[in-house]
Amino acid sequence: MNRITRLFQENTARGKCAFIPFITGGDPSLAISEDIVVALEENGADLIEYGAPFSDPSGDGPVIQEASLRALQQGVTLRGILASIERVRKRSQVPLLIFTYYNPILVYGEKDFARDAANAGADGVLCVDLPPDDAGGYRDAMAANHLSTVFLAAPTSTDQRLALIGDASDTFVYYISRLGVTGERAAISQNLAQSVSRVREKTGKPVAVGFGISTPEQAETVSKIAEGVVVGSAMVRLIAEAGGAPDTARKAGAFARQLADAIKQG
Amino acid sequence: MKESDFSSTTREKHRLPDDRGRFGAYGGKYVPETLMYALDELEAAYASAMADPIFQEGLERLQTHYVGRPTPLYFAERLTRSLGGARIYFKREDLAHTGAHKINNALGQCLLAQRMNKPRVIAETGAGQHGVATATAAALLGLECEVYMGAEDMERQRLNVFRMRLMGAKVTCVNSGSRTLKDAINEALRDWAANVEHTHYVLGTVHGPHPFPMICRDFQAVIGRETRRQLAEAEGRLPDLMIACVGGGSNSIGLFYDFLGDVSVRMIGVEAGGTKIAPGMHAARFAGGSFGMLQGAMSYVLQDKNGLIGSTHSVSAGLDYASVGPEHAYFHDNKRITYTYATDDEALDAFQRCSRLEGIIPALESAHAVAEVIKQAPAMDAGDIIVMNMSGRGDKDVQQAARFIMPDEEL
Numbered sequence: 001m002n003r004i005t006r007l008f009q010e011n012t013a014r015g016k017c018a019f020i021p022f023i024t025g026g027d028p029s030l031a032i033s034e035d036i037v038v039a040l041e042e043n044g045a046d047l048i049e050y051g052a053p054f055s056d057p058s059g060d061g062p063v064i065q066e067a068s069l070r071a072l073q074q075g076v077t078l079r080g081i082l083a084s085i086e087r088v089r090k091r092s093q094v095p096l097l098i099f100t101y102y103n104p105i106l107v108y109g110e111k112d113f114a115r116d117a118a119n120a121g122a123d124g125v126l127c128v129d130l131p132p133d134d135a136g137g138y139r140d141a142m143a144a145n146h147l148s149t150v151f152l153a154a155p156t157s158t159d160q161r162l163a164l165i166g167d168a169s170d171t172f173v174y175y176i177s178r179l180g181v182t183g184e185r186a187a188i189s190q191n192l193a194q195s196v197s198r199v200r201e202k203t204g205k206p207v208a209v210g211f212g213i214s215t216p217e218q219a220e221t222v223s224k225i226a227e228g229v230v231v232g233s234a235m236v237r238l239i240a241e242a243g244g245a246p247d248t249a250r251k252a253g254a255f256a257r258q259l260a261d262a263i264k265q266g
Numbered sequence: 267m268k269e270s271d272f273s274s275t276t277r278e279k280h281r282l283p284d285d286r287g288r289f290g291a292y293g294g295k296y297v298p299e300t301l302m303y304a305l306d307e308l309e310a311a312y313a314s315a316m317a318d319p320i321f322q323e324g325l326e327r328l329q330t331h332y333v334g335r336p337t338p339l340y341f342a343e344r345l346t347r348s349l350g351g352a353r354i355y356f357k358r359e360d361l362a363h364t365g366a367h368k369i370n371n372a373l374g375q376c377l378l379a380q381r382m383n384k385p386r387v388i389a390e391t392g393a394g395q396h397g398v399a400t401a402t403a404a405a406l407l408g409l410e411c412e413v414y415m416g417a418e419d420m421e422r423q424r425l426n427v428f429r430m431r432l433m434g435a436k437v438t439c440v441n442s443g444s445r446t447l448k449d450a451i452n453e454a455l456r457d458w459a460a461n462v463e464h465t466h467y468v469l470g471t472v473h474g475p476h477p478f479p480m481i482c483r484d485f486q487a488v489i490g491r492e493t494r495r496q497l498a499e500a501e502g503r504l505p506d507l508m509i510a511c512v513g514g515g516s517n518s519i520g521l522f523y524d525f526l527g528d529v530s531v532r533m534i535g536v537e538a539g540g541t542k543i544a545p546g547m548h549a550a551r552f553a554g555g556s557f558g559m560l561q562g563a564m565s566y567v568l569q570d571k572n573g574l575i576g577s578t579h580s581v582s583a584g585l586d587y588a589s590v591g592p593e594h595a596y597f598h599d600n601k602r603i604t605y606t607y608a609t610d611d612e613a614l615d616a617f618q619r620c621s622r623l624e625g626i627i628p629a630l631e632s633a634h635a636v637a638e639v640i641k642q643a644p645a646m647d648a649g650d651i652i653v654m655n656m657s658g659r660g661d662k663d664v665q666q667a668a669r670f671i672m673p674d675e676e677l
Binding site: 054055057058059060061065069072077078079102104105106107108128129130131133134151152153154156157158161176179180181 | 286294295296297298300301303304442443448449451452455456459460461462463556557558560561562567571572573574575
């Protein structure tokens with residue numbers, strides 16, 4: 001059993017909600033990203049989404065697009081992300097989910113990628129532009145290496161599609177709480193509780209909610225209705241604003257602490 | 267010519283894409299989950315429109331009275347004589363309303379948007395022709411329209427930007443990535459994900475997730491159907507060779523599609539060879555690309571060994587794209603269609619020769635096809651026939667071309 005599956009099993013038993021921050025690997029540098037991962041874990045992160053930069057991030061808003069671009073300018077690739085995870089594993093056992101677009105995996109080779117990702121110490125993969133409909137070979141490759149496959153569910157997903165998404169996701173599904181791309185929003189969507197219940201019921205899996213959650217207050221609200229809370233763009237923006245200064249990881253950790261505390265209260 | 271020669275056998279011989287939107291290994295539907303329902307909805311709306319005689323009649327009426335179809339099949343006599351080989355015909359898509367074949371697809375898709383009760387359409391554009399065509403169809407049908415265009419392309423095609431705004435479209439400048447067509451598509455996909463409930467994305471070429479490659483092909487196939495009829499009238503037979511330029515690949519598939527089942531008809535697609543076939547200096551996917559997935563479809567992609575998408579270059583904004591329609595990838599592999607490229611210089615030379623000999627200024631995209639005609643015709647017999655798709659007119663390109671042709675002169 002990988003770390004992600006174990007986390008959700010334990011959380012289910014204890015009725016706990018997982019705090020899941022997202023960062024773009026390699027922004028501002030892989031070394032600092034690794035320090036940030038450690039700082040996030042020390043400050044209450046249960047699972048970390050480690051984003052691999054891509055040249056054409058069509059599912060992302062400006063904050064993550066720009067982080068991706070900065071990482072690419074450092075020469076960061078999917079292989080670089082795996083090497084980084086290998087280094088993180090010497091310092092931390094926090095569950096790690098690789099967040100990527102499909103083409104870099106396709107070109108790497110699904111089987112080779114799954115083997116190398118597992119060897120590096122990753123626990124799962126979320127591929128933003130690979131819907132479950134065409135993911136048979138990909139899922140087999142990941143499963144053979146005990147990697148979790150997480151698929152997205154959206155407000156526009158039909159009941160039939162939710163069933164497909166639930167079947168393809170071995171541990172939990174990631175619910176996009178709003179239409180659109182990644183990014184911060186002033187308010188979380190209305191009727192979110194109802195939507196999350198529907199997704200949970202139709203997929204038969206625990207639900208992590210992301211897209212647009214950026215403050216401790218929002219995180220607390222969502223933690224009452226979902227099994228996981230993802231905070232992406234707000235964290236990435238904070239890291240960008242720190243500009244690679246020596247206290248970048250400490251600042252990311254401090255923000256994580258606020259979010260984690262809010263979620264635990266929830 | 268026998269009666270049977272008048273009918274195309276393409277649909278019997280070539281039943282693609284399959285149910286999952288695939289052309290062999292290529293195509294498919296690779297988009298974030300938010301958009302999956304919109305693709306299903308579009309596929310259903312398209313199937314019902316195709317089966318609806320009222321929709322078909324409405325489309326045909328507009329094609330005749332608004333677009334100006336059928337476009338002529340013109341015998342290019344002076345070019346033929348100057349090259350001294352095969353008889354050369356141009357299919358005059360440059361004479362369609364808005365000056366390019368793009369209107370065929372834009373009008374069809376805007377009618378679909380209306381049918382789906384979506385009051386807003388969005389589009390990406392490279393050379394500006396698809397943006398202009400979408401803005402035109404949107405104006406005609408009273409739809410709100412927003413067009414995404416790379417900052418570099420806005421500079422190259424300022425005239426088209428003004429045309430779109432004149433027709434009431436909002437033109438949004440894209441500054442991300444390489445600031446060209448590919449980045450405009452990313453931005454259009456982002457808009458679509460946010461506004462999918464009331465917006466239809468009028469994708470302008472035979473690329474993107476299923477069902478776009480199929481829908482766009484079917485709306486463009488009118489080009490080949492007319493050509494078959496017109497050439498039968500003019501020459502009483504099929505052509506020996508068909509030539510068209512290939513960016514995403516919509517004008518070429520539009521010309522070729524009806525003839526795919528006719529084994530005697532050779533077909534050549536011409537990509538942008540740019541300044542040379544080296545990374546970042548061209549857009550010839552079949553010369554420098556490999557298997558990959560970009561913007562919704564499996565196909566040939568210009569990319570590096572890490573699966574990151576490469577930058578491209580062409581003098582022609584409409585051919586400057588890192589991937590190619592999945593159906594082209596399929597016909598490349600099974601060799602039904604041959605793909606080659608013309609360099610910037612060859613295209614600029616063809617641009618001038620065609621203007622001087624025929625009084626037709628081709629779009630820089632179409633000039634790539636003319637360049638291939640110039641290579642092929644002299645080696646063929648005087649009784650042979652070439653049909654080339656004059657996919658667009660070059661008025662939009664004169665300023666860009668002048669920069670290369672007369673670099674020292676003030677305009």
